[in-house]
Every structure is written in C-alpha cells, then in structure tokens.
Amino acid sequence: MNPFTDNPALAVGSLGERRLIAKLRDWLGAATAPAPFGIGDDCAVLPATGARRLLVTTDPVIYGRHFDDSLPPAAAAAKLLKRNLSDIAAMGGVPRSAVVSLALPRRVSIAWIRGFYRALGRCARAHGVTIAGGDIAESADMLGAFLTLLGEAAGPRVLTRRGSRAGDWIYVTGELGGSILGKHHRFVPRLPEGRWLAGRREVRCLMDVSDGLAKDLLELTPAGLRPALSAAALPVSRAARTLARRDGRSAIDHALSDGEDFELLFALAARAERAAFETAWLRRFQTPLTCIGQFVRAGDVPASAIPLQQYHGYEHLAGA
C-alpha cells in the first residue's frame, strides 16, 4: 500500500498534531500505558526495574528501505516492533516498553497510519509490550518510524556477543536465506529461546542474525579464531533455494549473505554435553536448532570449511 495521498482531506496534515496523537492512542488501544503516565506527557514514566538490569535497543523502519508499497502498513508495523524484539531476544531479555519517534510527511494518508498503529498495538499486546510514548516530527519526504524498545534481563545473566573460545560449537536457530520473499516481516522473534539460552551456563555468547550469517558471525569471532562451518550442515531455507533458481547464485550464498533472517546465533562451550543440550532444546522448543560448525584457531581451519570471506552479508552504507 502506498503511504501517500494527493487528497489533503485524507492526509495526516488535515488532522494536526493534537488530533493525530489522540487517534494514535485510540489505534494502539490497550497497548498504551495506563493513565496518568501514558502518551502525552513530557516523558513516559515506567515502573522501577528493581534489581534487573535494563536493556535498550533502537531500530527504525524507513519507507523505501525497510518496506515499500508491496507491504501493507500492518506488516511494516509488525516488522518495526519485531526487529527490536529480536534484539532483546539476542540478549536473553524480556521486552517491556517502547517509544516511537515518527518522521511524518504531511501527505501520508490517515488510512495508512491507522493500519500501521493498529497493527503496532496488536503486535505490542501479543508480546506484552507497552507503547509508552513517542514523538511526531514533520519531515519533507521521508516516512520513518524510529522505535526504541526497553526490556529487562530475565535473570542475573545477559548474553553478549563476547565470550566464545577455541573449540566452541556454533549453533543457529531456524533456517537461513531468502527472507525478502516474506520472512523479513513474518518472522517470529525468538524471545523464549533467547531467554532459555541465557539461563544455560554452557552458552557463551548470543546474537541475532540480521545482516547475513557470514557477516554477523564475525561479531562472535574473537581475535585469533575463525569459524569453521560445514556447508552440508547449513539450514538453507526453501526461500533461499527459490531465489537461487531465479538468480543463478547458489542457495548457500543466499543462506550466508541475505539479511533479515532474525534467527539466533550462539556458541556452546567446547566441553558442553551437546547431546544433552540438544535434547533439552527439543523438549522445550519446536524451533529447529542446528550445529553448523566450530570456532577454531586461525591456522586450524579445515580445507572442507566454507570459505566465508567470499560471502559478504548486507553492507550498510557500502559503496559511496
């Protein structure tokens, strides 16, 4: 759906800020914060976290970049919240509250923004998230929604990207590649899985795969180590195979390089009992879990390992 209208009467500019904010609150419904601390004051006021550490992440959706006319506003809104939820999942946290800063051209249609906020409210309620506040700034042309999501550590431990050592096993959830065919907005953020992983001492580090496995895996790789991945083990998605048939690139290439998988990627301690770990996972989750390789010392990469340096992932701002 195209977000813009040439009919001023159908555009957000016909409402003005106060009426628009009242409507946003209506559309969000039960996802807004309760009075007296809801949308409309100078700050949102949230409950104290007690002893729990706070998690904060921020990601936008921008028209022409993260969504386009092929996507209904509801899908763009769900993508906005879920890509932030995926970051909370990637620390093993629990999401709590969000604020949304809109860059809004006057000629955006009321119908589009209604669809966006109703879906944002539904998605927030489904994940126990409160939309606690935000801001609307008029922009000339760019339509974007910049969401900041707050969460809490689920327990005493948060999982960062640091901590893997030589010999650790590399695991990934779900399947990889071809997200552009639909998963990029239909994915389910791996929140229960992330929370469970944070409670397992044998899990050393965790992140979500958003720029493609080949690129993101570098973030988990300490200096002096290399990821040795087995091509046969890689959970290549059906969508990656479909794209491969269309464009002549390999399905493995898509699985390694495509962005927006929103799966979890982590390292399991070398000494861990892998069979017991995998059994515990299977007892708890239906989400596929695959061991795709190991971290090894730079000189010890086997010839059979995937030559990762040939794959790039999604490069932001690349090629001026």
Place this chain on the structure above:
Amino acid sequence: MNPFTDNPALAVGSLGERRLIAKLRDWLGAATAPAPFGIGDDCAVLPATGARRLLVTTDPVIYGRHFDDSLPPAAAAAKLLKRNLSDIAAMGGVPRSAVVSLALPRRVSIAWIRGFYRALGRCARAHGVTIAGGDIAESADMLGAFLTLLGEAAGPRVLTRRGSRAGDWIYVTGELGGSILGKHHRFVPRLPEGRWLAGRREVRCLMDVSDGLAKDLLELTPAGLRPALSAAALPVSRAARTLARRDGRSAIDHALSDGEDFELLFALAARAERAAFETAWLRRFQTPLTCIGQFVRAGDVPASAIPLQQYHGYEHLAGA
C-alpha cells in the same frame, strides 16, 4: 555548515558501517558506555534502577526542520540532546543514558558527522549522560538523528502535566519568545530547577515550553478552568522584542507563540506561601522566575487577561 559533500572520498559512504561505528565511538569518547556493555551489541545493557521509576523521552533533530546550514554540526548535536534533557527536567528527573538512531544519507560528509558526534559526546559528559548505543540506517535524502533519553525520578515523586486546580498560580522560568535568534540551540535545560520543583509539595504540575506558551499552557489547564495571564507580568525576551521590530508583530505575540523556549512552566497551589516559595527559589537559582497569572474558573476570566485564543504557538503538521 552544509552536511553533504559531492566528493565520495569525504562522505560517510566511503567508510561503511563498521568503520563508521568505530569512529562514532572514538568521537563520543568518555560518553560511551564502558565495556563489555557499550555500543555494538544487540542491546545496550544499563544498570538496574532499583526503586526509582524510569523516565523515557524521544525527540529528533531533522535537517531542514530543526537545523539548517546556518548551524554548525556541534550546535545541532547539542540541540538534540538538550531538547530531550528538557523533557527530563520537565518531570523533575535525572538523565542517565541515551541511544541514537541515525537516518544517514551516504553523501553526508565525514567532517559533519565528526563535528556532530564530538559535540554530542561533550554535551553528554557535561550532563552525566552515557551514549549507550544506537543504530545507523541509510536513507535516501533525509538526515536525522532520533535520540531516546532515559532518566530516573529524582525522588518518590515525578511531576506530570496534571494536577492544577482553580486558584493555582502559574509560573514560568527564564524569558519567552524569539528563540530562533539563537536560544533554540544555546539554551540550558532546566534540570536542577525541575528536580527542585519535584521536591516541593506545593508545585502541582510541570512541563517545558516547547511549542509556545499559549499552546503549551492548554496542556496544564484542566477542564472547566482557564489561564488568566497578565500581559504586564510576561517575561518577554530581548529576542522577542528584536523580532517584533523586524516583522511588525508584537513582542507579546512572539513571547506567547514562538516555539523552542525550553523553559519550565508550572502551577503552584493556591494556598501556597508564594513569598516563601520565591525566596527559596532565589536562594537556590539565578534563573529568573515569574508568576504570570492564575488558573480561574471558565466564567471568571477578568477582562484584563491576555486573550490567549488569539495566539497559537507552533502547530505541528498544520495546514495540509
């Protein structure tokens, strides 16, 4: 300073995301969060708040709207953080951490973004704020920085916009109007003042003046009441008088309608000892404080009061 360059070698696009993030961290200096929980993980990890309630606010600066070529990048960055700090001040809170989501065209010059982030770091350190994380999204044309600021309640009480009653006195800090001549980026957020006000039981409600007094005052006015303001009492700034000489509008009009004053506006209980309150203020602050009127019942507005409905303040999204 114009943020854009036609020379690709001088543009952020020549860096790519990883090198740009490394540079942003350098430029922010001591304002970044300490390892292992600094910029670069899926979420920023912040200390638990204990029993203190959390405050969250979000405001952007967008090129062409909140700043233009006449402003150096350092001033745009200071404005970004300070307009969010002013919202924390307006609840009587203490600022703690921020995340920044950038919408960044490839052809923004490295020199511009360096000036912006160095100043953001300086301003953050000056206010005890940590820049804990963020995101960079490439945009086609729009340059904007969307900041979310977290703070804590300074004590058991936060001051919202609700709570004024008939007879309450209306106070404003500083002087009003003509902010566009420089104060819109040079202002000092009223953090100590807001915190002090939150500790005084006789203060009923508080907000900051950002869209012009005439419009913002409506936010503090309960149903059935009206603000009765005295024109003689209004602290009209020198800048408002300068603008009035230039454009033929009155200085009072500028003081009531101009945006971006970033002063504090509050109501003092009718039964409060005003002289004692003002003396306590003077002992503590050099910031001017003016009683500009009273909330009265709708039928009781004296003929001498400023006809506020004739003044509008800054209307976002108005006039499609």
